Amino acid sequence: MTGMDRPRRLRRTPAMRRLVAETSLEPRHLILPMFVADGLDEPREISSMPGVFQHTMDSLRKAAVEAVAAGVGGLMLFGVPKAEDKDAQGSGASDPDGILNRGLRALVHEVGGSTVVMADTCLDEFTDHGHCGVLDAAGAVDNDATLTRYVEMALAQAETGADLLGTSGMMDGQVGAIREGLDAAGYADTGILAYAAKYASAFYGPFREAVGSSLQGDRRTYQQDPANRREAIRELELDLLEGADIVMVKPAMSYLDILREVADRSTVPVAAYQISGEYAMITAAARNGWIDRKGAVLESLLGIRRAGADMVLTYWATEAAHWLA
Template sequence: MSSEAMLDLVERPRRLRRTAGLRAMVRETHLRPEDFIAPLFVVDGKPAPEEIASMPGVFRLNIKDLVKECRALSKLGVRAVALFPKMDSKLKDAEGTAALDEDGLILRAVRAVKQALPELAVVTDVALDPYTSHGHDGVLTDIADDVDNDRTVAILSEMAVLQAEAGVDIVAPSDMMDGRIGAIREALDAHDFADTAIMAYSAKFNSAYYGPFRDAVGSAKAAGTNTLSKATYQLDPANRRMAINEAALDEEEGADFIMVKPAGAYLDIIRELRDATTKPVAAYQVSGEYSQIHAAAKLGWLDLEKIRHESLLAIKRAGADLILTYFAKDMAKLLK
């Protein structure tokens, strides 16, 4: 280009995008295997991994295979897993009583993983939806789809103590009951589990993205639908300020981590919380996000590897320190 044709520009940002080397030098956001928490589904008695139809490449694992998968993840640099049980329907009831079984599936799974891999951080879900015959996160009131807050909190506190006794590193209340973080913290401390951390699902929205997960844990079948409304306790997707308030309350009550769920459609909330707290912020790239990426890739509409990477990069860029994602293993392989 001749000097006469050149624009008189104060700055030319494209200079730093000219080569791959230059782009790498100024890259602001990076993904690492240790950024990921791998959600894993555990089931009793299945002789072999059982693929979840609505989540390609994701399996329900018996405890032996769960430990094997955890070993593989650890070798790839993934530092934490989050465990979710798929309960036999015969064990479910309206009160979710199997959640307090001292030899229940999730507690046996925690013990096995921690015995095999003491350094791997194990996160457990604290909510009743895998255990209830109606698929809700707590015990119901007489009002349709409404959960009894205080009765549920009492049960969740017992659940958290049992999980801590099994050796879990982080309990993760996903129920969205008022006051549950403070009650769980008090219960853990009273039982000498002051070192057990709490990852609060602080901004968990009443989202349409949860359908495949409900298939995975069987709460959809229990409820008769995977579009079960949880609007009386999960956040309205329209509300931003309310999410900030929920997170502030959880932090005040003793949460060690703050979480946003889902992640991809709520990047603004991730950023708001990152700016509002000094606590680590986690974000859950949920089942619906994972499944829609796979579905579009299967149809040839999207490049699976590129959109997978970009979706996770966006979550990290928005401010998440940790990402729960079903892509954890594949991404860790790629990054390692």
């Protein structure tokens, strides 16, 4: 036995394991996605995401204060308009009095300066067809016409005081168009969190309920094919050239190889989004007694961090932050 390697020496006690841990998970690494819905009298639980709610303006403020007190790094806000307020152009997305922009102003007023307020800069919640852009005469998403709408949306969000704009639509040139529009309007300090590699995933299902999606068809002509790796690096490089301040991979758990490659190549911080389907799977298994909930949640988040994420969007952000504290 003399001279045998003994890796177990460094696993012997909790203190030893803590000392040599290669990856840390802290509240500041976590970002809480939130939903604010128009026309609600009280928060409404999302049936496919137990424990996650569409908020009223009051409950949004309350949940934001709780998250910040727990030490989360940021808040990402999605707006849910009334069905009758949707149209083909997603007009509500750029309306200063639209639900998302009102929610952003509420967050900035309530917790601005003590956390990073982030906005979802995409049209899908606001269009009556549910796509992330405007459609052409043939019913296909018109990339360049959509960029014009994104800039209008970005300017409205920047006016609310949002710190970061999340470009989630996967249109070609979206980061550059928004950066140019922000700079020209005097919002040079407003940052862009670019969804560099966003895949057309089956795991988005519960999110569609969360935002009241009106989607007809699918998004495979603009979101990435799950079969492709090199394409993600091409998208990353384009977003970096166009001025992205942070880049993101979405989803997280089924795309950890992509996350690792992006993290190895990125010159800016890297985020990953633990999406609704990932949340729903662990939640359902835990409710059936098939898995330890707390252990699975923390292990999943640690795995995303280990794969290279500097920050993780997760619906468990506040709860996990309490555990970690």
